[in-house]
Amino acid sequence: MKLKTITMEWTGDSLVLIDQRRLPFEEVYVTCADYRCVALAIKEMVVRGAPAIGAASAFGYVLGVKELLKKSYSYDQVLSQIRSIREVLERTRPTAVNLFWALERMEKKLMEHGKYEGLLKVVEEEALKIAKEDIEINKAIGQNGAQLLQDGFTVLTHCNAGALATVDYGTALGVLRAAKEQGKRIKVFADETRPYLQGARLTAWELMRDGFDVTLISDNMSGWVMKQGKIDAVVVGADRIASNGDVANKIGTYMVAVLAKRHGVPFYVAAPMSTLDLSIESGNNIPIEERSHEEVTNCGGRRIAPNNVNVYNPAFDVTDHELVSAIITEKGIVYPPYKENLKKLFEE
Numbered sequence: 001m002k003l004k005t006i007t008m009e010w011t012g013d014s015l016v017l018i019d020q021r022r023l024p025f026e027e028v029y030v031t032c033a034d035y036r037c038v039a040l041a042i043k044e045m046v047v048r049g050a051p052a053i054g055a056a057s058a059f060g061y062v063l064g065v066k067e068l069l070k071k072s073y074s075y076d077q078v079l080s081q082i083r084s085i086r087e088v089l090e091r092t093r094p095t096a097v098n099l100f101w102a103l104e105r106m107e108k109k110l111m112e113h114g115k116y117e118g119l120l121k122v123v124e125e126e127a128l129k130i131a132k133e134d135i136e137i138n139k140a141i142g143q144n145g146a147q148l149l150q151d152g153f154t155v156l157t158h159c160n161a162g163a164l165a166t167v168d169y170g171t172a173l174g175v176l177r178a179a180k181e182q183g184k185r186i187k188v189f190a191d192e193t194r195p196y197l198q199g200a201r202l203t204a205w206e207l208m209r210d211g212f213d214v215t216l217i218s219d220n221m222s223g224w225v226m227k228q229g230k231i232d233a234v235v236v237g238a239d240r241i242a243s244n245g246d247v248a249n250k251i252g253t254y255m256v257a258v259l260a261k262r263h264g265v266p267f268y269v270a271a272p273m274s275t276l277d278l279s280i281e282s283g284n285n286i287p288i289e290e291r292s293h294e295e296v297t298n299c300g301g302r303r304i305a306p307n308n309v310n311v312y313n314p315a316f317d318v319t320d321h322e323l324v325s326a327i328i329t330e331k332g333i334v335y336p337p338y339k340e341n342l343k344k345l346f347e348e
């Protein structure tokens, strides 16, 4: 039972991840043969992007189960020990809900199975199902979202919500891929996305590799390019969407949404249903990860700020639902009022 995409490969014994910290300069891979390695790879952003960390954590869970079975534990012992392994995987990154969603799904499967025999096979199949479904879901998001893009559109995107942020194909970039596959001429502006530079390092690399017309700008240029009338639509991904439609995504997304509103540019969010967290009322309840100060004081491995300067480094922000023109999911496009319409979508 295997799977191989640009982002990850499941060999049956290990999870191989393209090391996204080293892109675009080097294509090197990290091989994880145990769950601790997977947890570290998520924490240190070897693999990143909400759906990709969800799928990676599911394979981490499989490796955890495998380790427990090697110790000749009974089914009940596996069940109690896997909880702490799940916690290790969960404690890596707090904002993207897909991580918790995938691990919850894995545990549910393990409990449903209810016996020792065939346990590893069952969890492995479930992780592969999560990964393969992700690709199908992204293609469906792409088909739905492509309707919103006309031939000749120039689209601004922020961070990387592409193949690299998912198992394959991407969410926001999946929408662009689908539109291109339909024969529409689509140009892309990619925000560099300081401080981690997912836009410059990953989105530009991924889109150029696929033959897109992509123009890189630094984050402080997006307002000006919109004012110049160069942008027809913004399409971004999401890490968690609250029941009222508030969207947590990469830091800087909120700023782009405010600017889009100001300039009358539609602001679309493309995300799978697994990114919706209907258990929380608004974006105020979304935990926002704070990352190391060095990400801000350094750039390209070089210090750019005085020693001992105070630093604040939230990795995500929340875009109020009033700024979101539509949310594109695999089940269809959702328009305001989000509270009612997201609930309806879930119940369908």
Ligand code: MRU
Pocket: 048, 049, 050, 051, 096, 158, 159, 160, 161, 162, 165, 166, 170, 171, 172, 198, 236, 237, 238, 239, 249, 250, 251, 315
């Ligand atoms: O910190 P990252 O790189 O994991 O943040 C990724 C993003 O914010 C993406 O836009 C989001 O996860 C959607 S990916 C399809």
